[in-house]
Amino acid sequence: MAVPAADAGGVAAADYDVVIIGGGPAGAAAAITLRRYGGLRVALVERRPFDPYRPGETVSPALFPLLEYLGIAREGFERQHLRSYAHAAAWGSADLVVRDFLFTGQGSGLHLDRMAFDAMLLDEAARLGAVVLQPAELLRITPGPRWRLALRQRGCALSLSAAYVIDCSGRSSVLVRQQGCPVLQTDRMVGVYAYYPAGMARERLQQTLVETTEQGWFYLAPLPQQRTAVAFMTDAETLRGLDLLDPACWRRHGLATEHIAGLLRDLPEPQAFRQYPIHSRVARLPAQAAWTAAGDAAACFDPISSLGIGHALSSGIHAARVAHAHVGQLEGLGESYRESLLAHFKTYVQTRRGFYSSERRWPQAGFWRRRVNAVDEAVKEPG
Structure with a gap:
């Protein structure tokens, strides 16, 4: 596993093919995919140690094929x-x-034991050769011919460069916000x-x-x-x-x-x-830029849908494929990923409306009325 080395100014610096911002399930899935199937140089930046108290996640057996793809028995x-x-x-x-x-x-x-689940995925990414920087504070990210990322880890300055960046920073959506990506929020x-x-x-x-x-x-x-x-x-x-x-x-x-x-x-x-x-939202990601997003940074779903962990893993895998294609100078995957994400969100909104419409005991209550009426605006493309 490569370790950043100090440059002449005392700042540890390293070059990568892909840097991933965020070490949750989406970021770890992207790192595992890139290392397991692509062999690219990958660094993953997670800003803090994992919190032992995280939203309880109950997952269905449909999660297992995704884990098997990632090499998790x-x-x-x-x-x-x-x-x-x-x-x-x-x-x-x-x-x-x-x-x-x-x-x-x-x-x-x-x-799920979320702390153990997230740690397991990060351990697998590191085992496959990804550089995992946790905790590491992202100070600045600068676009250009190569991305430049300024970090601080345990009091030391780090400087990373990458051909491609994947935003897996959760609802903070660091790069989605920085790049002015259109976002539709429904509630x-x-x-x-x-x-x-x-x-x-x-x-x-x-x-x-x-x-x-x-x-x-x-x-x-x-x-x-x-x-x-x-x-x-x-x-x-x-x-x-x-x-x-x-x-x-x-x-x-x-x-x-x-x-x-x-x-x-x-x-x-x-x-x-x-x-x-826990609001629902989706970002209209770029098609050909040197970055994309996955997990909650790309789309968030009502917890009643039980889509959270599955979406994080599948979108992390797909974002890794887009990154791999971009580094290899192949076109088209970014557009298909963006469109599939938007189509998935539209289907989700229609399904959510049907689910909330089935609760009819409080038709005048603001919470229930808003969920039924949100669909008309939500099916329009953002931006």
Whole structure:
């Protein structure tokens, strides 16, 4: 694995074919793909150590082909996470409907340990020869015949150059913003998560639980290492109006539900209480430029769609192919990637509308009305 060497000014410098900004699943998938299938010189820059409290992710068996493409063996991977056997939802009525993964023919899903999952992918990228710089602060990125990136890592200045850059910086979208890329955002949704040490045994059913309210919807999932995540999804305006950033107010709102309340009562004080932006948006990426984006930097989806991790991995893989083609002076992949991303987002918006339209108990509530009405604007191309 190459290591940046100091130049005459004492600044560590190195040249790469591709630099990836962001070390989450999208960035790691791009690095693995470029090293495993392309053999390019790759550096990955992640600004901070991974947070042990991250949004709980429950993934379906459809994730396994992507992991296999990345060289991650299913058997070893499954042992690190908690099996998910079913999904239960009170959506559209107060009745709880349970869908068992047993009847999908693909086996059970998984409740991910996100910290272990992300670390596993980065370790694989490093094993294949990618230079992983974590934590490393990106100070400046300058376009030109070759990109120039100024970093600081553990008090030391670093200077990287690259023929191509992939923005996998999540919702901060460092390069998407810098390059003035048109972005369509369809809502202002936020999620407020509480992370608990597991309480009594009944919430350890190894299934997710979703329940709607007039102002949004709750989500509960067991996590590995005897933890439980409970989240409330709503709009930024509602969040402020109900004072849901106050843990006591948030808990009272949860205790007013029918199904979530029974599990929430058994849980002790949360270990962490976090707010995350979870709005839906898509960027109209360039077709022929020396950069692209993947993961949340390219497109974000409502968590009810369960597209997050799968989109991160698949878009990271596709962005790596675009980068490889560009470095090899091949044309066309950038355009097809951009158009496929926009088409995928349009389909998602139509599907989301149908899903939210099925909840008809609060037709005048702002949260539900906005989700049904957003589709007309959302299917237009940004910019």
